[in-house]
Amino acid sequence: MATGKKTYQNTILDIAEALKLSPATISRALNNHPYVKEKTRNDVVEMAAKLGYRRNHMASGLRSNRTRTVGLIIPRVSMFFHAEVITTIQNDLHKHGYHLIICQSNDSVRMERELAETLYASRVDALIAACTLQTIDFGHFDKFVEHDTPVIFYDRVPVNPYKATLIKGDDFQGAYTATSHLIAAGSKKIAHISGPLTSNLYQDRAAGFLKAMEEQGLPVNQDWIFHQELSHENAIKAMQKLFETTEVPDALFADNDTTAIAAIEFAKAAGIAIPEKLKIAGYSNDPRTAIISPSITSVEQFPNLVGKRIVETLVDLLSPDHEGATYKTEPVVVPVKLISRMSSSTI
């Protein structure tokens, strides 16, 4: 009290003093620098623990120009798929001593651009991004690439080559499997409510759908294919269009579960029996698909696996002895799996 002793947190200098060593040695010992005697390192680690030393990230980051922080930009944390991905990313990154700063674009390109700017200014060590569906120009990520900050895109990824790592679900396979499943269940006249083709996601799913149809020699009715924002309202509108004519489809492949749910609601209201008259498959395996009746067949995307892959990749790219480019040249593809439920049952 009478002394000028500070009471807040112990620093590297306190350890140095206690051990009669220089701060430089303490720093080296704590950072696993090779040129530190085994005994010295042990002493330091022990004393650090004893004093309850915690590295000051700001001082460390200022000097070394590394923040041990990763930035994440996503449309919304409250979307089921993303919430699950984040859960894993956050948990796994924490194990590796990294912080995660989560930012939401609210599906606005302008916001996404602004957030990228902010995160760049915050000197994050790496950036993870699931872009907006409207993001076509990826210029706001250039800064990162130019300064060798790894960028990882997942879910919604650039269509054109970009110096970043891509991690995505197997959308082609998912759509192909779902469509094949509907066909195998006896459907012949299949409609497809898809998202906008500006996104790789929906391009791939559209291709998977077409491949399955073609493979089974089924005609594709262009009036039954919709490319639109996958909202509840849009889905209802599409259903109205589909069922206002005399010839109606006997199955629907929807690119997300919100659309599939809306379709069920519409069918119930219109007295269309599911799965007898109309079979439905959705995408993402949202928890709601298991709850609604009839329950909805959907494509599981394994968000936790996606998160795991992201962190694995990142840790590799950020490891001090990583060599070469700051991105993987080959996209990492995470498998998907069809979860079959009542909405596509044969009875």
Place this chain on the structure above:
Amino acid sequence: MATGKKTYQNTILDIAEALKLSPATISRALNNHPYVKEKTRNDVVEMAAKLGYRRNHMASGLRSNRTRTVGLIIPRVSMFFHAEVITTIQNDLHKHGYHLIICQSNDSVRMERELAETLYASRVDALIAACTLQTIDFGHFDKFVEHDTPVIFYDRVPVNPYKATLIKGDDFQGAYTATSHLIAAGSKKIAHISGPLTSNLYQDRAAGFLKAMEEQGLPVNQDWIFHQELSHENAIKAMQKLFETTEVPDALFADNDTTAIAAIEFAKAAGIAIPEKLKIAGYSNDPRTAIISPSITSVEQFPNLVGKRIVETLVDLLSPDHEGATYKTEPVVVPVKLISRMSSSTI
């Protein structure tokens, strides 16, 4: 190129040089220090914009001992209520120039303790926490309080007085309203599946339930009251107990929607008509409650409002001209609202 000019980011020194001023003045101008001439400030701000200057958080934080970062500890980001709260907190904090570091305890007290430790070491300017249901000892937050770092608890808050700000839903009112609603719909024999009484949440809801029953002069059957972890399995077990005897309840008030959903499933399987033979009300207004059939009456907690209140409070407590304690003495109570659906309908 030939010059030693660095190309990375402009600093306060670059602005100083460009304007023939000292770095001190630049800093003051940028931080709205009163003793800076109007013209000077304008010049500085203009030049900063021109040079694309962005404050280096680490240098700033190191010197001023403020990180402009807020820590958040929650059980899981993928729970609907929390996902929504986070969405708002993150968006609003961002507007005020704060970063948010989100950490998940996975509902483990040990993890929660560890995360508190980490966030403390990270020198967050404030901490927001939604504790584990098992958290009874709040000692791991003492450090923050002792060092005048504001702590805000929401949702699950300490029962005993603690030098922190409490933000919670009106659980008493929610339970009271839901129960009264069931009674008004004609129910007389109401069961209650509640969470463990170690948490304020369930204490308040239990009290609200009892108040409503008492007020209407209805007897409370202790065999029909459960205090347990609110999982799907536990809910099914409770339902089995409730319906294995001759005298069965005609309504159920469930402390969360997972339980209410399980109850619906059980009732469907057991051939108990809802709402004719059994009326059900849940809690949280999870999206699934609107989807399932029959749809479930539930208590909306306005997560976005909770998030808004949290940030408001925080910004106030962190504002440089805030005086007095680092916490609010009175808890902030966010209103709730009953959403009436089919599961409690009178027809």
Place this chain on the structure above:
DNA sequence: ATAAATTATGAAAACGTTTTCATATCAAGA
């Protein structure tokens, strides 16, 4: 045994800000 190479440590600078202290300028009061 001596030189050379390797390993281990310390001194001091550096990172980019904020802040204290000193000093200069300015407006107002006598």
Place this chain on the structure above:
DNA sequence: TCTTGATATGAAAACGTTTTCATAATTTAT
């Protein structure tokens, strides 16, 4: 006009690390 007090700026220290450079200690090669 000269003080005074307020306003405005600058010089330099400080925050806690990491890192460069220099040097000391140790091992290996000759």
